[in-house]
Amino acid sequence: DAGITQSPRYKITETGRQVTLMCHQTWSHSYMFWYRQDLGHGLRLIYYSAAADITDKGEVPDGYVVSRSKTENFPLTLESATRSQTSVYFCASSESSAIVGEQYFGPGTRLTVT
């Protein structure tokens, strides 16, 4: 299907485990983003990527790792999950930079760290 997809949609993991959230887009957009949504904070940028093999930190990158070997995929890895990383994670893509381009969001992944 065309668009932007995230998997899994729901995930429960234990503290200290590594978990990877997947994001895939079919538009060949250059830019991809990872956000987390928490009560009282809205959406906060974790990492973004301007192109394959180019990534940069956002507001809250600590505890997360990203990679982008292919334009269409942008996985987010929690190397050692903590309870504070319980959140809803959204992936987004855009064809241009944030200044002039709207972002298209995936449906989100609800992650619970126990």
Next chain:
Amino acid sequence: DQQVKQNSPSLSVQEGRISILNCDYTNSMFDYFLWYKKYPAEGPTFLISISSIKDKNEDGRFTVFLNKSAKHLSLHIVPSQPGDSAVYFCAASGDTGNQFYFGTGTSLTVIP
């Protein structure tokens, strides 16, 4: 520190009336602003945007107003419809070029 603030967590409006959602920002370098709408269990979807060279942008029932001197923007929805019930996020960009800063969201309920 939150650079984009939406001070009203929720808003209820009668169907057919105007909905006004407000957003304040602190960074004077922001020069591009967007509104997103979010339904439960879905990702946000783009609604309308405005650049700092304008003070108003309209798209059908949706109008965004920007007051740069007050660092304030608002979204007007006229007339409001029950399908407009959702969480609305404002977002701002401009100082670093590739990052949007989002507000905390306002939950709008349009009562039939």
